[in-house]
Amino acid sequence: MKKxxxxxxxxxxxxxxxxxxxxxxxxxxTLFHEADAKAMEDIVNLFQSLHPEIKVRLVQGxxxxxxxxxxxxxxxxxxxxxxxxxxxxxxxxxxxxxxxDASPIGNLLELGGIDPALFPExxxxxxxxxxxxxxxxxxxxxxxxxxxxxxxxAAGLDPxxxxxxxxxxxxxxxxIKKAGFYAFHPAEDALPRKLRRAWEIFYYQMGGELFDxxxxxxxxxxxxxxxxxxxxxxxxxxxxxxxVGGNGYAxxxxxxxxxxxxxxWFYPTVKQSGVNFGYAPVPNLxxxxxxxxxxxxxxxxxxxAGTSREVYLAAMKxxxxxxxxxxxxxxxxxxxxxxxxxxxxxxxxxxxxxKESGHILNDMIQQGLVRFPINHPRGSxxxxxxxxxxxxxxxxxxxxxxxLAKAEAECNRILRGG
Amino acid sequence: xxxxxxTFFLPPNVLPMKRFLSKRFRREIEGLLFVFPYxxxxxxxxxxxxxxxxxxxxxxxxxxxxxxxxxxxxYVALFKDVRFLNAxxxxxxxxxMVVPLVSIVAFxxxxxxxxxxxxxxxxxxxxxxxxxxxxxxVSVIAIxxxxxxxxxxxxxxxxxxxxxxxxxxFLSDPFWALPAVALATVWWLSGYRMVVFQAAxxxxxxxxxxxxxxDGAHLNQMLFRVILPLMKPAILFSLVLTTISAFRTFGQxxxxxxxxxxxxxxxxxxxxxxxxxxxxxxxxxxxxxVVMLFVTLLLTLLGVKILGFRSELY
Numbered sequence: 001m002k003k004x005x006x007x008x009x010x011x012x013x014x015x016x017x018x019x020x021x022x023x024x025x026x027x028x029x030t031l032f033h034e035a036d037a038k039a040m041e042d043i044v045n046l047f048q049s050l051h052p053e054i055k056v057r058l059v060q061g062x063x064x065x066x067x068x069x070x071x072x073x074x075x076x077x078x079x080x081x082x083x084x085x086x087x088x089x090x091x092x093x094x095x096x097x098x099x100x101d102a103s104p105i106g107n108l109l110e111l112g113g114i115d116p117a118l119f120p121e122x123x124x125x126x127x128x129x130x131x132x133x134x135x136x137x138x139x140x141x142x143x144x145x146x147x148x149x150x151x152x153x154a155a156g157l158d159p160x161x162x163x164x165x166x167x168x169x170x171x172x173x174x175x176i177k178k179a180g181f182y183a184f185h186p187a188e189d190a191l192p193r194k195l196r197r198a199w200e201i202f203y204y205q206m207g208g209e210l211f212d213x214x215x216x217x218x219x220x221x222x223x224x225x226x227x228x229x230x231x232x233x234x235x236x237x238x239x240x241x242x243x244v245g246g247n248g249y250a251x252x253x254x255x256x257x258x259x260x261x262x263x264x265w266f267y268p269t270v271k272q273s274g275v276n277f278g279y280a281p282v283p284n285l286x287x288x289x290x291x292x293x294x295x296x297x298x299x300x301x302x303x304x305a306g307t308s309r310e311v312y313l314a315a316m317k318x319x320x321x322x323x324x325x326x327x328x329x330x331x332x333x334x335x336x337x338x339x340x341x342x343x344x345x346x347x348x349x350x351x352x353x354x355k356e357s358g359h360i361l362n363d364m365i366q367q368g369l370v371r372f373p374i375n376h377p378r379g380s381x382x383x384x385x386x387x388x389x390x391x392x393x394x395x396x397x398x399x400x401x402x403x404l405a406k407a408e409a410e411c412n413r414i415l416r417g418g
Numbered sequence: 419x420x421x422x423x424x425t426f427f428l429p430p431n432v433l434p435m436k437r438f439l440s441k442r443f444r445r446e447i448e449g450l451l452f453v454f455p456y457x458x459x460x461x462x463x464x465x466x467x468x469x470x471x472x473x474x475x476x477x478x479x480x481x482x483x484x485x486x487x488x489x490x491x492x493y494v495a496l497f498k499d500v501r502f503l504n505a506x507x508x509x510x511x512x513x514x515m516v517v518p519l520v521s522i523v524a525f526x527x528x529x530x531x532x533x534x535x536x537x538x539x540x541x542x543x544x545x546x547x548x549x550x551x552x553x554x555x556v557s558v559i560a561i562x563x564x565x566x567x568x569x570x571x572x573x574x575x576x577x578x579x580x581x582x583x584x585x586x587x588f589l590s591d592p593f594w595a596l597p598a599v600a601l602a603t604v605w606w607l608s609g610y611r612m613v614v615f616q617a618a619x620x621x622x623x624x625x626x627x628x629x630x631x632x633d634g635a636h637l638n639q640m641l642f643r644v645i646l647p648l649m650k651p652a653i654l655f656s657l658v659l660t661t662i663s664a665f666r667t668f669g670q671x672x673x674x675x676x677x678x679x680x681x682x683x684x685x686x687x688x689x690x691x692x693x694x695x696x697x698x699x700x701x702x703x704x705x706x707x708v709v710m711l712f713v714t715l716l717l718t719l720l721g722v723k724i725l726g727f728r729s730e731l732y
Contacts, residue, residue, distance in 0.1 A: 064672075068695035075481045092698075095482040190590075192678050245569045245590030256570070302482075381697050392680035395590050 024314040026081035027057045029073075031066035032333070035268040039332035046328070047321045054314045070301060071096050079301035081315040085135055087126045087295040088373040092380070098300040099132035105309045108300065109133060112316025114323075119338050120365075126372070127297050135297035136319055137338035139329060142293025142370040143197065143261050144361055145280045146270060148181075151258045152278075155179035162259075162280035169283045173241050176258035183241035184259045185248030186232060188266075195232065195394055196387035197292040198261060202228035204371050205286035210386075215376050215415060220386075221408040228286070229400040233393050244395050252277075264334035264361050267353055279357035281364050293370030296335065298322065330354070336362045378414055385410040468711075475704035492705035502706060504681050505689035508596065509713075512685055513664035515600040516607075520660045521653065523604055524611030531612070532619045545616075549609035556606075556669030563602035564589065564674050589675050592682035599667075599674055599683055606670075607663060611656045618652030619645070654725045658718045665714045686710050 032040050037060040044058045059080065062069060067089060073079040074096040085093055100108045109116070116124050119137045127135025149159035155175040163169040173183035186198035200210070206224040211217070236244045242251075249266065251257035253273035260266075261282065270277050282291040298319045300312070322329070326337030327345035331353055337343050343362070348354055364370055376382060386407045393403035475493070478486045496502045527548045534541040551559065566573050567588040578585030588598040622645065630644050646653070668687035671677060677684035677692075686706060694703035 065695055068698065071698060095480075192676060243569055243587065245587035247568065247570065250568070251570060254571070378697065384692065384696070388678070388680050391678050392592070395587075395592065395679045397592050397680060 023053055023055050024310045025055045025057065026311060026314050026318065027059060028082040028315075028318060029059045029066070029070065029080040030084045031060075031063045032084070033061040033063055035265060036333040036335070037061055039329050040322075042332060043322055043325050043328050044318075046325065047318055051317065051321075054317065056318060067093065074302045077304040079303060081300065081303070081311055082318055083299050083301050084138070085297050085299045086373075087123070087135065087137075087297055088375045088379060090127065090129055090134060090297075091375050091377050093299075094129050094134060096302050097134045098302050099134055100136070100300065101133045103300070103312060104303075104305075104307070105312050108312060108316050109136075111313060112320050114316070114320055118323075118340050120340075122368075123295055123338050126295065135299050136323060138296045138298055138323060138326060139333075139335035139338055140293060140295045140365045140370060141264055141335040142361060142364065143201070143263050143282060143291045144357065144364070145282055146252060146260045146262055146266060147278050147280065148252065148255065148258055149276045149278050150255070151176055151179065151181050155181070155258065159278065162278060162283075164280070164283045164289075166283075166285045169285060172259070173239065177241060182243070182246065182251050182257040183239075184235060185242050185246060185251060185257055186235055186261045187248060188260070188262045189247045189249050190245065192387040192391045193383065196383060196390050199228055199232050199390050200371070201261070201282060201290060201292050202231055202286060204290040204292075205284065205288050207287060210374055211376075211382075211411070211415075217415060218408045218411040221404040225404050226400055229390065229393055229404060231285075232390070233396075233400055236394055237396065264336070264357065267334045267357055268332075279360055281360055281369070288369075289364075290369050290371050291364055292373075293365070294372055295338070297338075330358060334358070336365055381414050382411050385414060471704045471707055474700055475708050477701050479700040479704075488701065492701045493709075495702060496705050496709065501681065501684070502689060505684050505686050505706075506709070506713075508682070508684060509665050509667075509686040509710075512596060512600055512603075512667060513661055513717075515597060516603050516664040516667075517657060517660045519600070519604045520607050520611055521656055523608040524656065525615050527608060527612040528615035528619055531616055545612075548612050551606050552609035554606070557673060559602055559606045560670045560673030563598070563605075563670075567598055590679050592679050595675050595679060595682045599670055602670055602674065603664070603667060607660065611660065614652050614656050615649065618649040622648050650725050654721055657721050657725070661717050661721070662714050665710055665717075686713075 028044065030037070030040055040060065041058060044056050047054075048056060066084075070079070070083055070093070079096075085097070090097075098108070100114075105111070108114075114136060120140075123137040123140060124133075127133055127137060145162060147162050152159040152162075152172075155172075155178065157172055157175055163172040176183040186201075187194035203210075203220065203225055206228060208220060208222070208224040208228070210220050212219055235241045236246070242248075242257075248257060248260045248262065249269065252260045252262075253269060253275060255273075255275055282289060300315055300319075303312070323337075323339040324342060326339050326342040327348035329335060330337045330342070331348055331351045334353060334357075336358065337348075342348070348358075351358070373379065374382060389398065389403035389407040389410075392398045393400045398406070476487060476489060478488050478491075480486075527544075531541050531545055531548075534544065554562075565571070567575070569575055569585065569587045569590070574588070575585040586594045588594045626644055626648075627640070630640050635643065665685075666687055667685055668691060671683050671685055671688050672691070675683045677688045687710070690703045690706045690710070693699045693706065
């Protein structure tokens with residue numbers, strides 16, 4: 001009997017001692033791909049080298065199905081311990097996320113040492129809902145004006161002075177067109193959602209709003225909305241600055257396009273293409289120089305009951321590390337870090353990316369000129385309704401007025417629960 | 419002697435059982451045991467998801483906040499949704515383009531290879547060329563055709579420009595977008611159907627052709643009186659398979675047009691995808707899936723009714 005008890009005590013002591021060196025495993029899912037995925041992988045690898053006690057399984061690259069997978073993983077009781085959420089998706093995803101200030105093990109923000117003061121107030125507050133903090137800001141990203149300096153020179157324009165007003169912009173477009181190039185593409189690769197973003201930029205610049213504050217009805221079918229859409233349609237038609245269906249990315253990297261509205265993620269591609277490019281803020285065409293943008297934030301998906309304290313803390317440790325080292329995220333991925341300390345990192349400030357384009361996008365962000373997408377439980381459906389008719393107007397299937405009327409009717413139907 | 423051996427080797431409790439079960443019943447049990455592993459997999463991965471899909475279509479599914487039984491409300495909402503009706507109509511249009519085209523192209527390929535069977539090298543090379551697209555994944559097909567049809571850099575656009583014909587912007591023009599996706603699909607699927615037709619052509623006894631030639635049959639008569647009637651099962655198989663593929667078309671539409679311009683190429687599978695994975699309206703998506711199932715089932719039965727299962731040979 002004594003021998004048996006001795007063996008039992010021995011096993012218990014060994015198990016207790018072994019638990020000191022135990023590795024906590026967590027999964028981190030993102031929707032990033034290409035340069036973004038590489039940047040996040042670098043940060044996680046750095047974390048792993050410094051924190052061998054936490055093993056991170058990084059899963060990336062499924063942009064299209066990401067939110068569906070995140071929801072289904074929560075339902076299945078097998079969620080990742082850390083994830084990414086676009087700030088405008090919070091309202092759709094809130095049921096599937098852990099409130100960071102009221103988690104089953106307490107206030108994770110305090111336990112994880114996250115300091116809200118390090119983040120821009122508006123971006124931090126964008127991660128709140130129903131009185132709880134659900135998200136930790138990672139970055140802000142957005143569109144700017146990419147232009148080809150060689151084409152500018154060929155068109156008799158100053159390559160160091162990109163257009164910033166409506167008149168300058170129109171004059172530049174006409175000069176580039178005359179020189180035999182595509183003058184301007186307002187929407188990256190012209191996918192429907194990109195065309196909508198371009199229209200939103202023009203519309204927001206006129207001071208327009210898509211919906212009333214309570215989201216009871218659409219408010220874009222008006223004179224400003226129409227003027228913005230006519231401008232967009234004319235770019236591909238009457239003005240002859242580009243062609244319907246033209247891919248702005250491909251045109252720009254092939255050296256055939258003078259100016260392009262595109263996101264900061266275009267930087268690695270354009271750099272690789274060898275085009276002599278410049279980067280500028282989106283020009284002030286209609287009153288307020290707004291641009292389109294969004295923010296990636298970190299979240300802890302809703303964990304199954306009984307998830308250990310160590311797992312939550314490991315996830316928070318990784319989240320904090322990512323935000324504090326987001327200079328790497330900015331340098332490689334191009335998105336502007338939300339953590340102010342990361343933004344002051346000398347390695348970032350000395351980087352080519354920062355000098356060539358990053359600081360300009362950061363200025364737009366600091367000036368509050370980046371407009372985030374709408375925040376509504378059926379936001380994706382509303383956006384889809386708008387972009388469907390905008391695209392039809394661009395390809396000449398329906399008139400801009402008809403497009404706005406149809407989009408308005410569909411949005412109102414969706415808002416009524418249809 | 420044999421009976422004694424059997425008695426000797428079998429455990430004693432087997433004998434009464436053996437007497438109890440008739441020979442025929444035992445044979446049926448044996449058959450069932452052989453197909454049991456397949457039935458198990460089929461039940462787990464086909465029947466159960468199908469049943470669960472129908473079950474989901476009756477709910478406003480929200481497992482976190484609580485799902486609500488809504489009866490047929492999802493189906494009613496579907497048929498009131500202009501977007502669903504447009505997707506259903508696009509799927510029919512797409513199938514109407516793809517099914518006959520794939521069958522005709524595949525049949526022509528098969529005939530060509532059959533005609534070249536004397537030249538083994540040419541026949542093998544052509545077979546590899548015709549079959550090759552089927553080996554590619556849908557994403558490769560979609561990207562390749564997006565590039566081919568690109569209004570700036572596309573090869574098709576280049577050909578049009580070469581002959582000084584204004585090239586349509588295929589994927590941005592609501593008139594051309596669906597036919598363009600259908601064309602890519604035909605290019606993709608014809609190789610496999612060709613193999614089916616080739617096998618069926620090879621099964622036709624040589625004597626029948628010889629008799630037809632002796633009787634002075636023309637090529638047309640040979641085709642319509644000998645070849646096609648004898649290939650009925652293969653044609654039916656190809657039609658059913660292609661119809662199902664056409665109604666399930668998803669990847670090439672998502673990657674080539676995202677359902678646009680506007681909703682000109684939004685087909686049923688894409689509608690289901692948006693609802694399930696973008697808007698997370700699982701109940702409505704499941705209902706649309708059930709409708710898709712019944713449409714393909716009806717079309718398949720229609721094909722069987724018109725063509726019949728049997729060829730003239732058997």
